[in-house]
Amino acid sequence: MKRFSGLLSAATLAAGLALAIAPAAAQQQQPAAPAAKQSSPAAVAAAKEILGMKNVQAMYANAVTGIVEKTKTGLLQQYLNYQKDLDEVAVIVAKNLAGREKEIGEGMAQVYAGEFTEQELKDLVVFYKSPLGQKLLVSEPKAIAMSLQYMQQWAAQFGEIVNTQFRAEMKKRGKEL
Template identity: 45%
Template sequence: MITMDLEAQKRAAAARALEFVRPGMRLGLGSGSTAKHFVELLAQRVRTGLEVIAVPTSEATRSDAERLGIALTNLDEAPELDLTVDGADEIAPDLSLIKGGGGALLREKIVASASLRMIVIADESKWVSSLGRFPLPVEVVPFGLAATRRAVEAAAADMGCAGPALLRRAKDGHAFVTDGGHWILDAAFERIPDPRSLAERLDGIAGVIEHGLFVGLAHAARELLLALGLAFAVGAGAAAQQPSANAIATAKEVITAKGAGALYSPLVSGVIERTKTVLLQSNPMLGKDLNEVAAKLHAEYASRSAEILTEVAKLYASRFTEQELKDTLAFYKSPLGRKLVAEEPIILDQSMKTAQTWAEGFSQEIMSKIRGEMKKRGHDI
């Protein structure tokens, strides 16, 4: 059920992003499961007469777009794009992103930087209080891998990021190869305290081609918009089942009790700081005034985070009865529920590291097994 809900959110976010597309636009087409929804919906519009031309960010997206009849070009022929629509693996309150889970981070960043506007489409699971739980992809050249990996881990450690950088492997056990012919290190840092500083350190490492930290993207793309499946799924659910005020209030308590409210409270301050940073980049002499204005806005808009909590509560209230919400709240207020809230983040972080370590060992086992079986058939690979 959760997967279906998230897929519905992705589809709704893609549909919302499609509303920004106008005839004659030069589009950047993102990669990944959420962006795939946008490509499919765009193709439907193209079949009804919409004329656009697009630059894909991966060979997989290129294949989908060609199959669906979307006209394609490249950045040599269209060096400036009107709009790019792409997904994200994590979105922090300051709108910094982790991307590259599908391996297309280099082309995604190039296309985003060439765009006048970018829309990031995502479901609610991609919002995090700080980046890092999703392993950070770092695209590297194969030559000197061990030295590059050591440098990446050392730079991260200096930035307060602990965790290994593991070589991503394909299904056959060999190193995953990007569309550009590079390899990827997935860095399990758990938490990245200062994404901008880490990005700068990674940029300076010989052997690193690109990384999945999209910091300052709003400035690079001139305008960053977020089409959240969550917001539009809420609207659709409310139309089908109008939740009562009591149900919404109980849902708010559930969200707070399970600790999820902490994900939304930093959004207001994050947006203010992100906007201030963008303006500072083009107006460095106005730092004092911009800081004072930002401080004023922090105080003025602090209560606005409650609006986000209300919208999320409506989502819960449209999918659970009031009694179910009360039962859920009772659980989270119980000793066992409080223990779950306290321990689950730690378990999730540790389980991710455990799974990655296990997968790397298992891939070697499978590689050995396949080679052994192939050798029996006369193939020494």
């Protein structure tokens, strides 16, 4: 049961964790452009404005330092005797690559611009600037967090029901769990 609710917790953090588990080799290359149709500069600008209003940059703000740290940790597992050097190099690498997380925002804007028309994006900007849109921007993160908390509680309770039924069915077969 704990494993089931743990899986739900892990799912809620998938976006952030996806950034942290990127392969070290990918850091050396320019990421592939998202598979999105060619969008107008105005559509991309509107998408960036929407993403800014939604404060999505907070999701990936620490991507560079997180990946540098994860890479360093992986290297330390292989080269424990280089800890001091790897700690020093991590600072240099993080400094050299600082700001690259902005590429994520650019890619996300391209994805949005590929999924919505320019007019739809402009309409969304207008909506998010409206009183209801502003309320959504403020209230939605809290509603999502509370919904995820509810899902975790429900999963824990439902896991108990499933566990009880497993035990009952196994007991019918003469096997105690």
